[in-house]
Amino acid sequence: MLRKADPTWVCSSWLFSPAPMTSALRLKAKLPTPLVALADLAYNYWWSWTEERVSLFSNLDPVRWQTCGHNPVALLEAVPDERLWQVAEDPHYLNRLRQLAREFETYRRGAAPGPSQIAPNLSPDRPVAYFCIEFGLHESLPVYAGGLGVLAGDSLKSASDLGVPMVGVGLLYRQGYFHQHLNRSGWQEEHYTHCEVNHLPMELVRDEFGQPVTIKVDIRQRPVRVQVWRVLVGRSQLYLLDTDRSDNDSLDRRIASHLYGGNPETRLAQALILGVGGVRMLHALDIEPAIYHLNASHGAFALLEVAHREMRYSGVGFEEMAHQVRQQSVFTTHSPVSAASNVFSADLIESFLGGYWPQLGLSREDFLALGNRHPDDPWALFSMTVLALRLSGKANGVSHRHGELCREMWQGLYSDSSPVPIGSITNGVHARTWTAPLMMDLYRQHLGPDWAAKIADPSLWAGVDHIPDDQLWQRHSLLKERLIAYTRDRVRAARHQRGEAADEIAAVDHLLDPAVLTIGFGRRFSPYKRGELLFSDLHRAIRILAHARRPMQIIFAGKANPADDEGKRIIQRLMEWCRHPALRDRVAFIEDYDMAVAKLLVSGVDLWLTHPRRPEACGTSGQKVCLNGGLNCGTLDGWWAEAYQPGGAGQVANGWVIGRPNPDSDPDSQNHQDAESLYDLLENHIAPVYYQRDSQGPAGSYRTGLPHQWIAMMKASIRSCAPRYSSDRMVAEYLTQMYAPDLHPQP
Numbered sequence: 001m002l003r004k005a006d007p008t009w010v011c012s013s014w015l016f017s018p019a020p021m022t023s024a025l026r027l028k029a030k031l032p033t034p035l036v037a038l039a040d041l042a043y044n045y046w047w048s049w050t051e052e053r054v055s056l057f058s059n060l061d062p063v064r065w066q067t068c069g070h071n072p073v074a075l076l077e078a079v080p081d082e083r084l085w086q087v088a089e090d091p092h093y094l095n096r097l098r099q100l101a102r103e104f105e106t107y108r109r110g111a112a113p114g115p116s117q118i119a120p121n122l123s124p125d126r127p128v129a130y131f132c133i134e135f136g137l138h139e140s141l142p143v144y145a146g147g148l149g150v151l152a153g154d155s156l157k158s159a160s161d162l163g164v165p166m167v168g169v170g171l172l173y174r175q176g177y178f179h180q181h182l183n184r185s186g187w188q189e190e191h192y193t194h195c196e197v198n199h200l201p202m203e204l205v206r207d208e209f210g211q212p213v214t215i216k217v218d219i220r221q222r223p224v225r226v227q228v229w230r231v232l233v234g235r236s237q238l239y240l241l242d243t244d245r246s247d248n249d250s251l252d253r254r255i256a257s258h259l260y261g262g263n264p265e266t267r268l269a270q271a272l273i274l275g276v277g278g279v280r281m282l283h284a285l286d287i288e289p290a291i292y293h294l295n296a297s298h299g300a301f302a303l304l305e306v307a308h309r310e311m312r313y314s315g316v317g318f319e320e321m322a323h324q325v326r327q328q329s330v331f332t333t334h335s336p337v338s339a340a341s342n343v344f345s346a347d348l349i350e351s352f353l354g355g356y357w358p359q360l361g362l363s364r365e366d367f368l369a370l371g372n373r374h375p376d377d378p379w380a381l382f383s384m385t386v387l388a389l390r391l392s393g394k395a396n397g398v399s400h401r402h403g404e405l406c407r408e409m410w411q412g413l414y415s416d417s418s419p420v421p422i423g424s425i426t427n428g429v430h431a432r433t434w435t436a437p438l439m440m441d442l443y444r445q446h447l448g449p450d451w452a453a454k455i456a457d458p459s460l461w462a463g464v465d466h467i468p469d470d471q472l473w474q475r476h477s478l479l480k481e482r483l484i485a486y487t488r489d490r491v492r493a494a495r496h497q498r499g500e501a502a503d504e505i506a507a508v509d510h511l512l513d514p515a516v517l518t519i520g521f522g523r524r525f526s527p528y529k530r531g532e533l534l535f536s537d538l539h540r541a542i543r544i545l546a547h548a549r550r551p552m553q554i555i556f557a558g559k560a561n562p563a564d565d566e567g568k569r570i571i572q573r574l575m576e577w578c579r580h581p582a583l584r585d586r587v588a589f590i591e592d593y594d595m596a597v598a599k600l601l602v603s604g605v606d607l608w609l610t611h612p613r614r615p616e617a618c619g620t621s622g623q624k625v626c627l628n629g630g631l632n633c634g635t636l637d638g639w640w641a642e643a644y645q646p647g648g649a650g651q652v653a654n655g656w657v658i659g660r661p662n663p664d665s666d667p668d669s670q671n672h673q674d675a676e677s678l679y680d681l682l683e684n685h686i687a688p689v690y691y692q693r694d695s696q697g698p699a700g701s702y703r704t705g706l707p708h709q710w711i712a713m714m715k716a717s718i719r720s721c722a723p724r725y726s727s728d729r730m731v732a733e734y735l736t737q738m739y740a741p742d743l744h745p746q747p
């Protein structure tokens with residue numbers, strides 16, 4: 001399906017040459033000569049994957065590093081010249097810079113032969129185009145909200161590491177996702193900050209005449225001009241579409257101002273920019289994807305646009321074209337329920353796309369039927385998931401259980417006789433992003449210097465058994481202390497900002513204790529995640545947390561959707577417990593959960609709690625916890641249903657399971673049963689293991705000695721989860737099962 005670019009969609013010249021990064025050149029001109037290599041590093045998110053790379057920037061000016069939001073471009077622009085010249089004369093710093101610059105060059109040039117053998121259809125000119133409404137690469141690029149975006153970011157990073165040619169396609173949100181602030185009554189308020197596009201590590205894509213490459217998409221019967229920013233992610237690229245141009249109507253300029261902030265009209269406009277605009281943009285840049293991968297359904301219009309473009313040349317009808325599109329399309333669904341949120345009314349679809357379906361040779365009914373679950377029902381909502389399933393040759397859920405669930409849920413879309421063609425590929429996380437430097441260092445020592453290149457290899461991780469208990473415990477304890485210090489800083493600042501009394505602010509000095517078993521809970525607050533399960537019975541919770549000899553403490557973090565008052569009420573109640581006299585030193589809430597908070601939280605806790613209402617699609621934060629030696633305690637659902645390993649018969653357990661599903665229970669009694677199970681686990685199973693030490697301090701104090709049994713569980717958890725729940729394993733599975741031509745039929 002190789003075609004020349006179609007000039008009618010391309011406003012400026014389509015002759016695109018991958019010009020050198022002019023922004024990087026500008027930055028180089030500012031830097032002292034010995035430091036120019038910093039500019040290339042700053043403009044490629046490869047720098048964010050390990051601490052030694054990050055520290056190259058943070059060491060320049062630790063205070064400005066914080067105020068710049070960990071953005072290296074903004075930092076290099078802000079650091080005073082005297083400081084830059086000082087560093088330019090520091091032989092130690094220059095040595096580190098030279099070494100990293102060399103490593104970066106080797107990385108960029110090296111291409112692994114594996115992927116091209118497995119999927120000869122892929123090449124840098126014919127990559128996988130990975131469409132997603134959000135991308136979470138790093139806290140400095142605010143175009144993500146949560147798990148979906150972080151998964152997309154981790155996928156781009158692993159694709160780069162493995163040499164799988166991949167380009168991401170997403171939207172640039174000028175106001176990003178909201179910042180969370182809790183007011184004095186504990187109610188969530190949302191703040192947006194304008195993102196300074198010219199100081200972010202990305203570049204506006206220009207043609208050979210220096211003009212921004214733009215494409216057009218009709219929205220509300222009006223042409224909207226879209227420009228595009230390129231973000232480098234190792235060897236992968238991410239293209240972010242942007243309508244905020246002065247030649248657009250002011251309403252159209254704001255189409256993508258907020259991520260998930262809009263009404264249905266805005267959401268639909270965003271879907272059109274992402275899908276239709278994304279395909280036109282790739283074409284304008286002369287990128288001919290071999291595979292279109294939709295990560296969640298927001299980009300589903302892309303597949304219509306691929307068909308549309310081809311039909312203009314080939315003259316074949318939509319049906320036949322759709323058949324061809326299916327040879328190239330992959331859809332990953334994330335929703336655990338069929339009444340998905342990503343639906344639009346037929347009227348809205350008509351008002352936005354009424355001019356589009358004739359171009360596909362389709363009638364109104366035929367077009368609406370593509371997104372209707374029951375094609376005979378003209379009033380049904382238009383579902384992006386249904387559209388994506390109908391036009392994708394391969395589809396998958398994000399864990400084994402979720403795959404099963406999807407096959408049941410969507411059976412009606414397929415003919416009764418054949419098996420439902422939805423597989424499953426369980427999500428994983430990018431270990432080099434999510435493992436704390438102290439732990440990486442331990443892995444380097446005991447698994448070998450090239451451990452990071454073999455993450456998905458289970459035999460590598462057997463080496464975890466060689467780590468001496470005291471070393472593992474000491475590193476873990478340091479990470480926990482760091483998390484507690486950070487939590488206190490954040491809580492102190494928040495109380496200050498709310499104008500709380502001086503004694504409330506001083507009380508933060510006693511908040512959390514590094515010797516106490518520390519639980520983490522970081523995720524979206526919505527009723528179905530059941531964030532307050534631990535407090536179902538307040539007396540019981542107090543008894544457990546404030547226990548004299550075996551105390552526990554918990555750190556919460558997470559946002560509620562702006563429109564979700566129920567979720568905000570949950571946060572409000574948690575804030576009350578943070579102030580409760582019996583709990584005030586044992587319960588903390590970190591505001592404004594993002595990737596930076598997540599990194600500290602998953603690396604510093606002893607225990608991670610996961611207990612959403614069943615079913616859960618996958619969940620990934622517990623996987624990040626494993627890499628850092630924390631243990632999971634969760635419902636047997638999503639990834640944990642695959643990963644949990646009970647103890648016995650010579651095998652050490654790798655965590656705990658909360659409750660069991662009871663199909664006959666209503667939600668309230670299921671909550672009750674799960675809470676009972678959680679209490680029982682914490683009191684009778686988890687605390688005893690954690691506080692059993694090989695040497696006791698004075699009067700049986702819990703502050704000394706090593707908990708060998710707990711450490712054995714930490715090792716079992718790392719060994720069993722690290723290789724399997726990595727995004728390297730995940731991307732390799734996409735490569736063989738979804739991207740490669742059908743030599744490898746789906747199971």
Ligand SMILES: *Cc1c(COP(=O)(O)O)cnc(C)c1O
Binds near residue numbers: 150
């Ligand atoms: C990993 C991550 C998530 C996803 O967590 P789940 O366990 O899938 O809910 C959400 N937000 C941030 C900031 C993350 O880092």
